[in-house]
Amino acid sequence: MKLYYSPPSPFSRKVRVAAAVLRLSEDMALTPVDTLDPADPLRDKNPLGKIPVLETNDGECIYDSAVIAAWLDEQAGGGGVIPRDPKARTRALVLEALADGLTDSAVLIVYESRYREPQERSAKWLAHQGGKIQRALAQLEQVPPALDGTPDIGQIALACALGYLDLRFSGEWRAAHPRLVAWFDDFTQRVPAFAATAGEPKLNA
């Protein structure tokens, strides 16, 4: 199988870390794409032009990152990064949605500079997206998720969200969220694939 991705993309990282945890990385060829290039084959794989996309050996294209992660989990036999227990599964998937939503807002803030002339930027929009990030961080700081055994997809998504804040916003989130910083350090130590997939800030994401 083939993963269309870009190195600093937080959603691509989520899938790469999940694949590593599931011991599927060796079967996954990494194909970098340029999401801004209309001629890039990406748009034939996913008309939305979003990454990551997983192309199976049968030529089927799977997206978005949550659907890919669930598919990989099944390929690995199930119960790896998606818990089998219904309550634990729901908890993991809600955490994934929270972390992905945080990342979406961070990406929209980055895009505000990437796609717009200075006079087209909106303080109101930036504050709206920033508020989502701050409230999500505040809730997570109160009770960081427990970490033991195999990380689930919610925890992986959260680490990728925080890694993206580090990458694009100089780790500003750290000062006010010491328990989440401790959680992040613990995750990084437990899951070697996380440090191994750190992006290079120069590229698009």
Added chain:
Amino acid sequence: MKLYYSPPSPFSRKVRVAAAVLRLSEDMALTPVDTLDPADPLRDKNPLGKIPVLETNDGECIYDSAVIAAWLDEQAGGGGVIPRDPKARTRALVLEALADGLTDSAVLIVYESRYREPQERSAKWLAHQGGKIQRALAQLEQVPPALDGTPDIGQIALACALGYLDLRFSGEWRAAHPRLVAWFDDFTQRVPAFAATAGEPKLNA
């Protein structure tokens, strides 16, 4: 259980239609929220301030719409709107991601006017989001999904995406996509809950 939602929200509609197909609507109290009001209880339920959120009878809050739909499917015994067969399930979830991505772009275009002063609007950004919608529609027009028996979550998401284009963009998509219009008409006839959840364009979404 309780659904925090707003009437014209396409992602809320997806969950409401899924609940109806699964015969769970009667157990779901509808609680309208105002996503723009900081004092609305919504932000205690989901710090992202996004709808829909499902609160279970145990007080657990579930989001986003894809996670809620999967949870409802389990409550109804499984295999309702989320196919049990792995290939059919992946097909349904990828269609859901495509339709939701189309809806996300349509929402971003609507927000361009809602959040920004006229001089802050970007033709480049609008074209970027519009391109995603056009490419997604073009792919769907080539091979509209088959419809038979219980609609799956991908088909429900697609109907809600097209319904949102009708609501906010005066059905402009229809002229160039006759097969998708036929599909949409067929879906509307087969799934009475769809027409029953049509939004009122005055409200936020």
